[in-house]
Amino acid sequence: MDCKGDYILEMLQINNLTKKFGRKNIALDNLSLTIQKGEVFGLLGPNGAGKTTLIRLLIGLIKPTSGTAQIRYNGEYYDIHEDIMKIRERASMLPQEAQVYEQLTARENILYYGQIYGNMTDEEVRNRTEELIDLIGLRGRENDLTKEFSGGMKRKVLVARALVMDPDLVFLDEPTTGIDILGARTVRNIIKKLAKDMHKTIILTTHDLSEVGELCDRVGILVKGKLAAVGTPAELEEKFQKAGLEDVFIGLTTGEGVIEEDFLKQKKKRSLFSRILKRR
Amino acid sequence: MSNRIKQTLSLVKQELRSASRTRYIVISFILMPILMWGMQGGIQLLVGVSLTSTQEGETVYVVNFDLGNITDNYGDKFVNKLKASTEINGSFLEGAVINDTLYADESYSSLMQMINDPDIASDVMPLIIIPENFTSVFNAFNLSLNIIPVVEMYTLPGGIIGSEFLEAGVGMVLSQPPFTQVVIEKAAYLSQTTITFPGEEAAASGFGAGFIGFISILIAVMAPAPFVSTSFAGEREKKTMESLLALPISRFSILFGKVLAGMVLVSIFAVMNMVGLMGFSFILGLADSGGSEAYNVSAMYSINPTLNLLLLVGITMFLSAFVAIGIGISIASLTKDVRSAESLYSMVMMVPSLIVGMTSLFGALPEQSFGGAGILLYLIPWSHAIAILSKGLYPQTYASSAITGSIATDLLFHLGFLVVVIFISLYIASRVFERESILT
Incomplete structure (x- = not known):
């Protein structure tokens, strides 16, 4: 199922998005990107690269310094400057350090968010909550206060909370960070289900390259606010002549590699130079 | 019901549910007023008995x-x-x-x-x-x-x-x-x-009402601290703020919902104080040795809990606590954890409320104690709450010191001032809450 109601997500388009904090701190520098419907897009980058900033801009938590992003629903564009509430009605975010409300039970946590979203009746919210409790495997613990839960269980509740209104677009900021292997496996399975069975569009930030390989259709590598490279893992490995995505990542982030556009220019220059050399 | 109202009500319900499950909020809003007044009554009773x-x-x-x-x-x-x-x-x-x-x-x-x-x-x-x-x-x-x-x-x-x-x-x-x-x-x-x-x-206009004013203001100002700290700084500390702000609900609606929840708690608080006040009077009445003209050894500190008194105390405590919430939200939105919020809140609120409380304890309004300079004390919002209480209960006593010339217009002036302060403090709180840095 793609969506509920009238909106069908077609595309997310980011145009020259820039964010500065203060005068000197450029968190995102002229970023442009297109993400297609149903794609699982992975955002890689070292700490401080701008991954979380990008997600916060797209969900409207912070305002861009310049540039824009648009989401196309049913042929119409919704801009992050003017239509952020409309975007939020169809998109959800799971922040990196998100926590549950510990004074509420698992069910209450999910119900609360469903009621805030406001685009479902109370009965629909209740039914959806029960579905999600089964999906995340917390049946039997749904009436317990979440302060008694382990980290992995809390993360499951958070995932369920993010999915309660059946969003088309899901932003997941390091969804498996800080939880155990079993919990991480469960979350990844849920993400796969969202992507493959429910055809959700997912933007996922992570430090775990194996997760990227397992889940993502395409990958973008951010370095110091710039988009250093975009493509499938295989494409990137070929472009940068590296054996694995890890090497691509390290090369780009440590300076051994170059920004893709510059790389292409460099490649062109080298070709010309080598041609001149060859002529000689 | 419109979507926005439904969203706000959901938020209010969640805040109240969380508050009811948070021990120290329950203590400060429900138990503390009754215990404070009861304790004061007991102390006054013991003091009175020892003086007989x-x-x-x-x-x-x-x-x-x-x-x-x-x-x-x-x-x-x-x-x-x-x-x-x-x-x-x-x-x-x-x-x-x-x-x-x-x-x-x-x-x-x-x-x-x-x-x-x-x-x-x-x-x-x-x-x-x-x-x-x-x-x-x-x-x-x-x-x-x-x-x-x-x-x-x-x-x-x-x-x-x-x-x-x-x-x-x-x-x-x-x-x-x-x-x-x-x-x-x-x-x-x-x-x-x-x-x-x-x-x-x-007689209580000298001692009893002054005493009540002192205790009332102190409680009203300090009681909202746990709620305000938990609801704002607490959400940042516990990392629930970002997810909440990412929902399709405006920050203003979130703020409004939290303030509305605060108002409900403050109303409960005001009612608990009225109950505590009746208990205070009852405890002091235990010193009465009987008879229609029996002397009450603590009568100098006692009050007669008439409906007028209880309502006035309830209203002034409600308004005082509401002002405290408005200011407290700004403070809590600037801090990143509950402990810092509570410390800063106490620092900012304690001194002015003590000044105002002590003025009340000595049975005087600022303009009575300090003449023209006393008007400066009215810059502290809670002076107006004390003035409403004193002038509302004892209009004849304070008629000669009315600022505007009559007690009725004085009451309107004090009430209006408190309402304006509430709006200003909530406006400032909304600006602080709208900052991007609230996420970091």
Whole structure:
């Protein structure tokens, strides 16, 4: 199922998005990107690269310094400057350090968010909550206060909370960070289900390259606010002549590699130079 | 129901549910008012009981110069009431001897000479002098024209019946019909005190209401701290803020929902204070030794919990707490954890509320205590709450010091000021809450 109601997500388009904090701190520098419907897009980058900033801009938590992003629903564009509430009605975010409300039970946590979203009746919210409790495997613990839960269980509740209104677009900021292997496996399975069975569009930030390989259709590598490279893992490995995505990542982030556009220019220059050399 | 209202109500419900499951919020909003008032009542009861012992047979001299009029002599009535009070269990003058004959033939000037003569002063004090115009001034009593009847009292410094004791004892007498109730004002030095009659309003306007004002404001200002800290700084500390802000609900609606939840809690708090106040009065009433004219040893601090008093206390506490919430939200939105929020809140709120509370405790409004400069105290919002309480309960007492010329417009002025402060503080809070840095 793609969506509920009238909106069908077609595309997310980011145009020259820039964010500065203060005068000197450029968190995102002229970023442009297109993400297609149903794609699982992975955002890689070292700490401080701008991954979380990008997600916060797209969900409207912070305002861009310049540039824009648009989401196309049913042929119409919704801009992050003017239509952020409309975007939020169809998109959800799971922040990196998100926590549950510990004074509420698992069910209450999910119900609360469903009621805030406001685009479902109370009965629909209740039914959806029960579905999600089964999906995340917390049946039997749904009436317990979440302060008694382990980290992995809390993360499951958070995932369920993010999915309660059946969003088309899901932003997941390091969804498996800080939880155990079993919990991480469960979350990844849920993400796969969202992507493959429910055809959700997912933007996922992570430090775990194996997760990227397992889940993502395409990958973008951010370095110091710039988009250093975009493509499938295989494409990137070929472009940068590296054996694995890890090497691509390290090369780009440590300076051994170059920004893709510059790389292409460099490649062109080298070709010309080598041609001149060859002529000689 | 519109979407926005539904969203806001969901938020309010969640806030109240979380608050009801948070121990220290329950304690501060529900239990603390009852415990505070109960504790105060118990302390006052113990203090009052400990003061009730007089030296058996100690003599108080009374000289009545009152000329009276055709029908009445209030001076005589006063002396008879004094004598009656010595027979009452628990009275300040229980066991004392009232001697109104020994110096009955002395003139006022000779009495003054005796009081000032160190060799014989101890023979003539403690002494109560009722002036010759006592009845005529009493009948012509008019607070606004400063026609106030006066009784003079003279005690030895360090005497067995000290000035406070005699004041209290005489005050008990004068709190009974036909003298209605009084406020005691001390003159410049301890050996002489003057009792004045400010009118038919309760004795508690001197002590009881001032005391109530002090405790009320202190509780009202400090009680919202846990809720405000948890609801704002707590969400940042517990990392629930970002997810909440990413929902399709405006920040203003989130703020409004939290404030609405705060208002519900503050209303519960105000009601609990009214219950606590009734308990306070009940506990003090336990000192009553019975009988229709029995003296209440703690009567100087007690209040009569009329509906008027309870409503006024409830309203002033509600408004005071609401102002505190408005200011507290800004403070809590600037801090990143609950502990810092509570510390900063206490630092910012404690000093001004203590200043205002102490003014109230001494039974005065700022303009009474400090004249023109007292108006500056009205920059502190809670001064207006105290003023509403005092002027609402005792309009006659404070009529002469009305800022705007009349008590009614004064009340509107104070109420309006509080409402404006509430709006300004909430506006500032909304600006602070809208900042991007609230996420970091």
